[in-house]
Amino acid sequence: MSNPNTDEIFMEGLKEEFMETMVTNLTQMAALIKKNKFEAIARIAHDIKGTAGIFGFDEGTEIAKQLQFAAKDEELEKTRELIDRLKEYMKKNGLDI
Numbered sequence: 001m002s003n004p005n006t007d008e009i010f011m012e013g014l015k016e017e018f019m020e021t022m023v024t025n026l027t028q029m030a031a032l033i034k035k036n037k038f039e040a041i042a043r044i045a046h047d048i049k050g051t052a053g054i055f056g057f058d059e060g061t062e063i064a065k066q067l068q069f070a071a072k073d074e075e076l077e078k079t080r081e082l083i084d085r086l087k088e089y090m091k092k093n094g095l096d097i
Helices: 004-034 038-055 058-072 076-092
Strands: none
Touching: 004 038, 004 076, 038 058, 038 076, 058 076
């Protein structure tokens, strides 16, 4: 049986790693949208969608899901808007970017 404190420390470490990765992901997507690299944006959004909910970022999961589909459909303005929404949402939730 694991120690609850150990589990909390482990999850907190994973959350910090997720937040650091989010900075990288958001920076990458901002650069990729300028080059119309929709497929790469869709892959990043898919990864975010899969992990954000684990750390309680349910709205972030939903935004990432919408972003993934907008990028797959190569909808430039919607993709740009959703990248900005995801960035603002994460900033409100403690992301330092």
